Amino acid sequence: xxxxxxxxxxxxxxxxxxxxxxxxxxxxxxxxxxxxxxxxxxxxxxxxxxxxxxxxxxxxxxxxxxxxxxxxxxxxxxxxxxxxxxxxxxxxxxxxxxxxxxxxxxxxxxxxxxxxxxxxxxxxxxxxxxxxx
Numbered sequence: 706x707x708x709x710x711x712x713x714x715x716x717x718x719x720x721x722x723x724x725x726x727x728x729x730x731x732x733x734x735x736x737x738x739x740x741x742x743x744x745x746x747x748x749x750x751x752x753x754x755x756x757x758x759x760x761x762x763x764x765x766x767x768x769x770x771x772x773x774x775x776x777x778x779x780x781x782x783x784x785x786x787x788x789x790x791x792x793x794x795x796x797x798x799x800x801x802x803x804x805x806x807x808x809x810x811x812x813x814x815x816x817x818x819x820x821x822x823x824x825x826x827x828x829x830x831x832x833x834x835x836x837x838x
Contacts, residue, residue, distance in 0.1 A: 760784070805829050 708716075755770030768780045776795035780788045783806065791802045800815035809831045815823045826835040 755768055757765045757769075758767040760766050762784075764782075764784060764786060766782055766784075768782070769777070770780075771777055772793070772795065774795065776793060778791055778793035778795075780792075781790040783789050785806070787804065787806060787808050789804055789806075791800075793800050793802075798816040798818060798821075800813065802813045803811045805811055807829070809829060810825070810827050811829070812827070813823075813825045817823060822837075824835070824837045825833060827833055
């Protein structure tokens with residue numbers, strides 16, 4: 706089979722066009738592969754287990770964290786590190802608790818289940834003054 710000069714030129718142009726498309730496609734696939742590899746190796750930022758706010762002496766004053774069971778709480782601490790107020794939402798239900806500087810319970814309100822409130826008020830020495838129910 707013999708080809709004319711025009712036919713040969715057309716075949717060369719087609720081969721060059723196909724070659725150009727293949728080079729572009731290969732470059733794109735190589736770039737995509739590199740991007741995927743780099744993204745897969747990027748260090749991940751760990752999620753904080755707690756968020757704390759400290760005073761100018763470096764003492765924790767406010768803490769937002771999860772207890773060992775995974776329930777969230779917010780605690781407010783005095784300058785001696787005693788938790789004076791705490792708001793939590795554990796498996797029993799939400800609650801708010803107040804303590805004095807000696808870490809004795811003064812008041813606690815918890816909602817058990819959906820509609821079972823429990824309130825306790827104590828003297829500074831821990832003696833129960835009022836309990837409901």
